Amino acid sequence: MSKLYVNRRGLLKGTAAAGVGLAAPTIFTSRAWSAEYMNEPTGDTVTLGFNVPQTGAYADEGADELRAYQLAVEHLNGEGDGGMLSTFSSKELKGEGVNGKKVAFVTGDTQTKSDAARASAKRMIEKDGAVMITGGSSSGVAIAVQGLCQEAGVIFMAGLTHSNDTTGKDKRANGFRHFFNTEMTGAALAPVLKNNFGSDRKAYHLTADYTWGWSQEGSIKKYTEELGWETVAAVRTPLGAGDFSQYITPVLNSGADVLVLNHYGRDMVNSLTQAVQFGLRDKEVNGKKFAIVVPLFSRLMAQGAGDAIKGIFGSTNWHWSLQDEGSKAFVKSFGQKYGFPPSQAAHTCYCQTILYADACQRAGSFRPSAVGAALEGFSFDGLGNGPTEYRAADHQCFKDVLVVKGKENPSSNYDLLEVVEITPRAQVEYPAELLGGELGPYNDGA
Amino acid sequence: MSLTMNRNDVLLLIGFTIVVFAAPFIFTPIGAGYPDLLQKFAIFGIFALGFNILFGLTGYLSFGHAAFLGVGSYTAVWSFKLLSMNPLPAIFFAILLGGLFSAVIGYISLRRSGIYFSILTLAFAQMCYNLAYSVLTPITNGETGLQLDQSDPRILDTAAGIDYGAALPVSNFFGIDMNSTVETTLFGQTLQFNSGYYFCAVLLILCFFISMRIFRSPFGLMLRAVKSNQNRMSYTGLNTKPYALAAFIISGMYAGLAGGLMAVTDPLAGAERMQWTASGEVVLMTILGGAGTLLGPVIGAGVIKYFENIFSSFNEGILMQAYSFLPETLQHALVSISSLFVGEGWHLTLGALFMLIVIFLPGGLMEGFRRIRTGISRLMGGGKSGKASDRASAAAE
Numbered sequence: 056m057s058k059l060y061v062n063r064r065g066l067l068k069g070t071a072a073a074g075v076g077l078a079a080p081t082i083f084t085s086r087a088w089s090a091e092y093m094n095e096p097t098g099d100t101v102t103l104g105f106n107v108p109q110t111g112a113y114a115d116e117g118a119d120e121l122r123a124y125q126l127a128v129e130h131l132n133g134e135g136d137g138g139m140l141s142t143f144s145s146k147e148l149k150g151e152g153v154n155g156k157k158v159a160f161v162t163g164d165t166q167t168k169s170d171a172a173r174a175s176a177k178r179m180i181e182k183d184g185a186v187m188i189t190g191g192s193s194s195g196v197a198i199a200v201q202g203l204c205q206e207a208g209v210i211f212m213a214g215l216t217h218s219n220d221t222t223g224k225d226k227r228a229n230g231f232r233h234f235f236n237t238e239m240t241g242a243a244l245a246p247v248l249k250n251n252f253g254s255d256r257k258a259y260h261l262t263a264d265y266t267w268g269w270s271q272e273g274s275i276k277k278y279t280e281e282l283g284w285e286t287v288a289a290v291r292t293p294l295g296a297g298d299f300s301q302y303i304t305p306v307l308n309s310g311a312d313v314l315v316l317n318h319y320g321r322d323m324v325n326s327l328t329q330a331v332q333f334g335l336r337d338k339e340v341n342g343k344k345f346a347i348v349v350p351l352f353s354r355l356m357a358q359g360a361g362d363a364i365k366g367i368f369g370s371t372n373w374h375w376s377l378q379d380e381g382s383k384a385f386v387k388s389f390g391q392k393y394g395f396p397p398s399q400a401a402h403t404c405y406c407q408t409i410l411y412a413d414a415c416q417r418a419g420s421f422r423p424s425a426v427g428a429a430l431e432g433f434s435f436d437g438l439g440n441g442p443t444e445y446r447a448a449d450h451q452c453f454k455d456v457l458v459v460k461g462k463e464n465p466s467s468n469y470d471l472l473e474v475v476e477i478t479p480r481a482q483v484e485y486p487a488e489l490l491g492g493e494l495g496p497y498n499d500g501a
Numbered sequence: 502m503s504l505t506m507n508r509n510d511v512l513l514l515i516g517f518t519i520v521v522f523a524a525p526f527i528f529t530p531i532g533a534g535y536p537d538l539l540q541k542f543a544i545f546g547i548f549a550l551g552f553n554i555l556f557g558l559t560g561y562l563s564f565g566h567a568a569f570l571g572v573g574s575y576t577a578v579w580s581f582k583l584l585s586m587n588p589l590p591a592i593f594f595a596i597l598l599g600g601l602f603s604a605v606i607g608y609i610s611l612r613r614s615g616i617y618f619s620i621l622t623l624a625f626a627q628m629c630y631n632l633a634y635s636v637l638t639p640i641t642n643g644e645t646g647l648q649l650d651q652s653d654p655r656i657l658d659t660a661a662g663i664d665y666g667a668a669l670p671v672s673n674f675f676g677i678d679m680n681s682t683v684e685t686t687l688f689g690q691t692l693q694f695n696s697g698y699y700f701c702a703v704l705l706i707l708c709f710f711i712s713m714r715i716f717r718s719p720f721g722l723m724l725r726a727v728k729s730n731q732n733r734m735s736y737t738g739l740n741t742k743p744y745a746l747a748a749f750i751i752s753g754m755y756a757g758l759a760g761g762l763m764a765v766t767d768p769l770a771g772a773e774r775m776q777w778t779a780s781g782e783v784v785l786m787t788i789l790g791g792a793g794t795l796l797g798p799v800i801g802a803g804v805i806k807y808f809e810n811i812f813s814s815f816n817e818g819i820l821m822q823a824y825s826f827l828p829e830t831l832q833h834a835l836v837s838i839s840s841l842f843v844g845e846g847w848h849l850t851l852g853a854l855f856m857l858i859v860i861f862l863p864g865g866l867m868e869g870f871r872r873i874r875t876g877i878s879r880l881m882g883g884g885k886s887g888k889a890s891d892r893a894s895a896a897a898e
Contacts, residue, residue, distance in 0.1 A: 109844065161814065162814065162816045162844075163813065163814055164813050164844070168771070168773045169644075169645070169646045169769065169771040169773065170769075170771055170773055170774060171809075173767060173769065174537060174541065174809075174810060175810075175813070175814070177535075177536075177537035177767070178535065178537060178538065178810055178814060181535040181536050181537050181682075181693065182532065182535035182538075194645075195644045195645045195646070198645055198648075199645065199646055199648070199769060199771070202648050202669075202769065203767070203769075205669060206669060206671065206680065206768075207680075220645070225645075225648070227669075264634070264635050264643070264644065265643060265644030265645065266643070266644060266645045291635065293634075293635075294644065493651060495651060495669065496666075498669075
């Protein structure tokens with residue numbers, strides 16, 4: 056067989072030369088020359104990236120989020136009945152697209168995993184030219200994608216993410232959140248718990264073992280211990296565990312008389328159903344009736360848990376039975392298109408899309424720093440939550456919080472929660488420094 | 502010192518180098534030419550190449566290689582946080598720790614072979630995953646994943662007087678940002694040349710070269726002997742353990758490098774990188790491409806990453822456009838059928854493809870290419886010689 060003799064030095068030299076030659080253009084120039092900011096839309100459309108979980112523990116939420124995004128895009132482009140655009144206090148959007156450009160979108164599956172979510176968001180930014188990424192359902196994923204958007208230089212409009220860290224410890228200038236957080240849940244829920252269960256209670260926490268679970272557990276502990284409650288134990292459970300019976304059995308013998316389930320999505324459906332099957336809801340401990348609390352509630356989960364949710368307290372960002380003009384308009388147009396009422400996840404995602412589009416319109420540009428400046432300190436109304444403000448210091452929306460209870464006699468498959476109290480904004484507001492973190496400067500990506 | 506290389510190998514290496522460097526030209530027409538996916542091709546190519554040194558040569562099926570990938574990622578991110586944003590120390594420590602972890606896990610797991618070895622490595626990887634996910638949260642930041650921070654110390658950068666200001670720093674190779682991209686337009690397509698990709702590409706070629714040298718070396722022959730009959734090797738008085746362990750450590754270092762590069766191109770390390778599904782993915786890549794072949798694992802890695810990133814992004818709107826030339830009823834029917842296989846259904850397509858390949862092409866895609874080649878040569882130059890070479894190459898596997 057014929058042989059070719061290659062000198063090692065020659066080979067290395069050749070490879071190095073080839074490498075340098077091909078890499079040379081990247082050394083001397085960068086993307087900077089091509090556009091003023093990352094993915095500046097040059098055609099007659101502007102592309103938004105909808106990055107939601109289509110598989111995994113939060114797939115139900117993800118599907119509903121995607122429905123809301125599609126509805127929002129229709130309304131922005133002037134199709135359908137316009138939804139909340141007609142009730143929104145800012146009248147800049149006329150259903151003619153944004154800044155004269157038609158709104159287009161791309162979708163991706165986060166798989167409820169940080170890596171997959173970032174890969175999907177990167178595809179939208181690098182390949183599809185998305186100028187804004189939005190989505191969520193897991194705080195861990197939202198924080199990871201928010202970091203990516205900061206690095207890449209596009210705006211991130213957080214979807215459903217409830218952890219304090221999203222606009223606290225891990226906040227970023229390019230990230231904005233409309234949804235409430237665990238701090239607000241604690242502040243809103245504690246007085247209601249006191250009125251219903253008294254101030255002498257022993258609580259047992261089961262907590263989803265990730266950012267949001269820890270954040271939720273911390274806030275509920277903080278506010279219930281202020282009431283005089285005692286925390287017996289706080290047990291961490293893996294995300295997507297499926298079977299919680301091994302975690303629920305110890306609750307029976309712990310002497311606790313309240314079970315706090317810091318779970319969401321299918322985890323909450325499973326843990327609550329199993330807790331009720333174990334007879335916890337009908338038990339009497341320390342001479343008091345045993346109580347279960349689910350701090351973050353949603354209608355989708357209530358549907359999944361069925362009868363188990365009757366009489367159980369929790370908080371929620373929005374509920375479709377609200378009777379203000381914005382909520383009614385949104386429920387009507389969502390119901391017409393899909394045949395059932397929207398969830399809170401759908402609502403927050405719809406709002407975020409409208410708020411982003413409105414900010415672009417007011418700023419007259421899609422440049423992240425300009426859009427951010429238009430959102431900072433922006434006060435608005437008519438999106439279903441009453442008067443709301445995007446706080447400039449941490450890019451968090453402040454609005455009223457709903458405390459809800461599972462209905463004893465639901466009239467339909469969707470009418471499962473009743474609003475117990477609307478906690479006013481002033482009661483849930485906290486100083487921005489409380490949660491730490493730093494926004495840093497805006498990144499326009501160029 | 503000079504190297505003796507088979508002419509075919511030199512041609513293969515040159516061809517491989519050209520394809521890797523020209524990747525933005527080649528993959529843009531099929532929608533895969535954007536930096537993140539090209540980086541994934543290169544990184545998982547390295548990962549699969551390393552896995553193939555163990556599985557393809559010795560036949561030891563490790564189900565825990567993702568652990569080393571994760572270790573590499575965490576090490577690299579910590580190197581960014583503590584030392585410098587330069588990728589060189591990051592990948593150096595990633596390879597080192599990948600090697601150390603694989604030495605420990607390999608030393609214990611290699612006491613058994615076959616299914617018991619696989620289960621042991623799987624168990625170790627799950628242990629690493631659970632440690633990273635919750636117990637070691639101070640080091641790994643749990644489910645959220647380890648991220649960079651404005652206030653990280655970065656000792657070497659500070660000593661060198663590099664200040665990143667208030668913005669989040671980007672990994673950079675002596676001043677070249679790893680996320681900088683140059684765009685040019687060629688034949689109406691926008692091509693993106695990304696420095697992070699070319700950094701990975703140079704390492705991929707280097708890894709491919711090392712892997713090729715191992716395949717052709719006496720050491721590689723010894724590893725193949727371990728695969729074909731380990732008992733017979735032992736009876737001849739030869740201790741096969743050190744060879745298998747060396748192969749395990751080398752593939753662990755490849756995995757560490759791949760993990761480090763993932764952090765270089767995107768400075769975040771999450772525990773799910775260590776999950777058993779990630780270990781299974783590299784097994785799929787290797788088998789899909791062709792275990793024991795040089796090029797197969799890289800091709801397998803490319804195919805799987807392409808499916809994961811491109812097929813999962815097709816939604817009904819895109820399908821409607823694709824079938825827009827058809828009458829409306831037919832269009833809707835076709836869309837509803839094919840939407841099962843794209844979007845969130847991309848796993849289904851991948852599973853079907855994997856089944857077809859394992860059933861009809863047990864040697865992976867490489868066997869498919871070989872069959873096509875022999876088929877063509879048979880057509881060109883008569884049947885007998887083609888059949889003989891087919892048999893010969895099959896025996897070489």
